[in-house]
Amino acid sequence: MIEDDILAHALACAPAECCGLVVGDEYVRCRNVASAPESSFEIHPDDWSDCEDKGEITAVVHSHPGGVPFLSEADRIAQCRSGLPWWLVCDGAVHKFRCVPPLLGRKFEHGVMDCYTVMRDAYHLCGHDLPDFDRQDNWWANGQDLYFENMADGGFVRLGDDAEILPGDVFLMCLDLAGQNVPKATHSAIYIGNQQILHQRPNALSKRDVFGGFWQKITHSTWRYQKWQKSDFTGILNDLAASSNSR
Structure with missing residues (x-):
């Protein structure tokens, strides 16, 4: 199962943050090239490119070892730029977040964006x-x-x-x-x-x-x-x- 693969990757990377991409029904492990991998992540650009060659990327995955099960400020900025769901590993579980628009500055449309x-x-x-x-x-x-x-x-x-x-x-x-x-x-x-x-x-x-x-x-x-x-x-x-x- 995808979630089992993700949890295993997060455990193997701790205390650094793991990162990867979901492509179709497969989780692809990626390299975290952030300068401070224990508190942030950055997917190696070659790994991202290889995943694009495999098929459609449907989610970005990373972990918060010892952290909280919510997207950080930096995560939200990056998620909105990506336009993708982000999955977060924390406390032995995978938390899935849709790419909702920023809560501030939304244009009103009753029943749709209200x-x-x-x-x-x-x-x-x-x-x-x-x-x-x-x-x-x-x-x-x-x-x-x-x-x-x-x-x-x-x-x-x-x-x-x-x-x-x-x-x-x-x-x-x-x-x-x-x-x-x-x-x-x-x-x-x-x-x-x-x-x-x-x-x-x-x-x-x-x-x-x-x-x-x-x-x-x-x-x-x-x-x-x-x-x-x-x-x-x-x-x-x-x-x-x-x-x-x-x-």
Whole structure:
């Protein structure tokens, strides 16, 4: 199996990072020519070229010996440039990350690249895969209540009004595509600490905003992912840092 080959390679290379490429249904071991292989990796260009000659490269693989199971800031910059899924070996497991766009600066397209997409992709970078669901324009006016229908099924629990809000918690807000307050929860935002949220408001780029004033006023409820660990937030922080430092 591919994953067995990857785990064996990672074990053989430790404490240095292993690296390789998935080509079709085969894992190809590559040489790590980074100047500091115990903390970074760089695939030998000849190895990459040889893999391209073999067939389509479908994933980039490397390991974090003794590290954390999230893509680093440098990993995210390189992954977005590659446009490929990246597989990360850590703690004896292979963690697979789709090449999601940077969380900041996304162009809005309802149902495709919107507030729930930001939320879902952010959680994916933290190691959690949330379900997707169809979002038609003005669904809230057609008798649907998509967030309440999907939050609990997606593994979230609603917090009480007096609960401490932690980074990674999700605010549901009442906001329609025209930016107007509506009775139902139609918008999501992730709390990222320091009174800030990460979200994508209708017809605007995804961004950070201060959680106060208008946004606090239209907040409907607060939710926490049941499997969330404090360290998971590293996945979001690394992406935000990558976005800031790659511009």
